[in-house]
Amino acid sequence: MNLQLDTDGRLRHLLTLEALPRETLCRLLDRAGQIRDTALGRTHKRNSLVGTTVCTLFFEPSTRTRSSFQIAAQRLGADIINFDASTSSARKGETALDTLRNLEAMGVRGFVVRHPDDGAAGMLAEHAGEGTTIINAGDGRSAHPTQGLLDVLTLRQAKGADFSKLKVLIVGDVEHSRVARSDLHALRTLGAGEIRVCGPQALLPKDDTLQGCAVGNDFDAMLEGVDALMMLRLQRERMEEGLVTSLADYHRDYGLTAERLQRAAPGAAVLHPGPINRGVEMTDEIADGPQSLVLRQVGNGVAIRMAVLEALLG
Ligand code: CP
Numbered sequence: 001m002n003l004q005l006d007t008d009g010r011l012r013h014l015l016t017l018e019a020l021p022r023e024t025l026c027r028l029l030d031r032a033g034q035i036r037d038t039a040l041g042r043t044h045k046r047n048s049l050v051g052t053t054v055c056t057l058f059f060e061p062s063t064r065t066r067s068s069f070q071i072a073a074q075r076l077g078a079d080i081i082n083f084d085a086s087t088s089s090a091r092k093g094e095t096a097l098d099t100l101r102n103l104e105a106m107g108v109r110g111f112v113v114r115h116p117d118d119g120a121a122g123m124l125a126e127h128a129g130e131g132t133t134i135i136n137a138g139d140g141r142s143a144h145p146t147q148g149l150l151d152v153l154t155l156r157q158a159k160g161a162d163f164s165k166l167k168v169l170i171v172g173d174v175e176h177s178r179v180a181r182s183d184l185h186a187l188r189t190l191g192a193g194e195i196r197v198c199g200p201q202a203l204l205p206k207d208d209t210l211q212g213c214a215v216g217n218d219f220d221a222m223l224e225g226v227d228a229l230m231m232l233r234l235q236r237e238r239m240e241e242g243l244v245t246s247l248a249d250y251h252r253d254y255g256l257t258a259e260r261l262q263r264a265a266p267g268a269a270v271l272h273p274g275p276i277n278r279g280v281e282m283t284d285e286i287a288d289g290p291q292s293l294v295l296r297q298v299g300n301g302v303a304i305r306m307a308v309l310e311a312l313l314g
Contacts, residue, residue, distance in 0.1 A: 003125045011311050013125040013134040016143040017185035025189055028311060029153050032303035035310075038075055039303035048314045049078035054110040055103050058137070059085040059096065062114055064274055064298055065137045065146070069112045072305035078313070081108070096120060097127055104129050110313045111135065118142040133312045141176050147273050148182030150304040152190060154297045155228055158269045163187070167194040167265070169222055171254060172232030172281060173203040174210070179273045181209060183230055188212070198222040199232075199254060202243040219254050223263040231256060231272040231281045247280050256282040261291065269293050 004020065006012045011024060037043045054073045056066050066082070073080040083099070085091070090099060100111060110133045113121045118140030125134040138144040152163075159166055168187055174180045174197055187195055196214045197204065204215060216222050223229075238244045261268065270282070270292045278284055286292060 003122060013121075013128075013136075014145050014308055014312065015122050015125060015134065015136045017145045017148045017182050017189065018143070020145075020185070020189065022189050025149070025152075025186065028149055028304065028307045029156060031307040031310065032149070032153055032300065033157075035306050036300070036303040039072065039306050040299055041075070045075050045077060047077040048310055049073065049076040052110065052313050053079045053081065053106075053108045054112065054309065054313070055081050055083055055108045056112045056114075056137070057083045057096075057099065057103070058112075058114045059090065059120075060114050060116055060138070062137070064301060065114065065144075066112075068298070068301040069135075069137065069146075069305050069309075071302050072309055073110075075302070076306055076309055076314075078110075078309070096124060100124050100128065100132075104132055109133060110309065112137045114138045116140060135308060135312065138178050141178050142181065143185075144178040144182045144273075146301070146304055146308055147179050148186040149308070150297055150300045151179075151183050151230065151271055151273070152186040153300045153304060154271060154293050155269060157296070157300075158293060159227055163190040163192045165193045166228065167196065167226045168192050168228045168230065169196040169198060169226040169264075170213075170230045170232065171197075171219065171222075171256070172199050173234055173238060174199055174232065175203045175205050176235055176238070177232050180230075180232055184209065184213070196222050196226065200244060200250070203238065220260065220263060223260060226264045226268055228269040228271065229256065229264065231270065233273065233275060234277055234280055236277075247277070251280050255280060256286050258283065258285050258289070261286060267291065271297055274298070 004013050070080050112135045114137040120139045121136035197210050198219050244250050272294050
């Protein structure tokens with residue numbers, strides 16, 4: 001059963017970018033581009049969601065995703081409430097589904113869900129009431145679709161809409177990254193010319209996640225001539241699991257420095273979903289340098305989330 005699209009092909013929930021039709025994906029990117037000025041507060045708020053209540057239902061911490069969904073909902077005229085698992089009855093053992101049902105009973109129509117379990121957003125979409133919409137804001141290591149959308153929107157603005165000649169390198173802990181999976185889905189749908197993936201062997205997926213990608217462990221070699229780098233956050237718990245020996249070793253082998261960046265194509269774009277571990281995934285010079293699109297990604301996050309809320313709830 002396709003939970004995302006109704007029988008007419010209209011978006012009903014947003015759970016993953018996998019198999020999302022190219023036309024639907026491009027429509028969201030185009031719309032986000034159109035409303036970017038409103039998203040960034042440069043023009044008046046819109047009122048397309050007046051009377052609609054949206055809830056950010058977060059069972060994990062967040063800065064960018066939660067704040068940008070809040071701003072996006074407000075700039076569309078919606079009412080927004082924030083559910084934080086750490087201060088809610090989830091602490092007393094209430095399930096995510098019971099939480100959803102109780103909030104539905106209060107008239108909430110849209111739920112932006114972040115959860116540590118793979119498939120949590122899909123499970124809620126399966127059991128949600130008829131008029132309820134679920135947006136996945138990151139579930140386990142499965143998907144973070146709005147991050148994937150804002151990443152390709154940022155790439156499109158920097159490098160143009162034709163991805164067919166684009167060489168993109170994804171670097172780091174792909175195995176545990178929902179961002180990497182959603183980026184891969186979006187890049188494939190948009191026909192990226194070459195997708196390279198690089199990281200320590202222990203942090204690369206062994207299943208078919210990387211099908212069709214050029215995969216390697218030598219960062220310097222993989223960097224040659226790439227047009228864009230998507231750096232991933234190193235999740236520090238991987239050191240406790242023994243998958244990475246030390247942050248210093250990781251930086252030596254996979255940290256982006258000004259010297260290394262010279263191997264990429266001139267003007268190569270540097271992306272990172274945040275939060276950045278400065279001095280680990282990249283130096284300050286790179287994070288704050290002219291080729292970094294990190295804050296552009298954040299601004300685009302509001303526009304993408306407005307486009308998604310409008311498409312689903314408008
Ligand atoms: N990129 C991202 O998901 O950041 P947050 O965890 O701060 O939302």
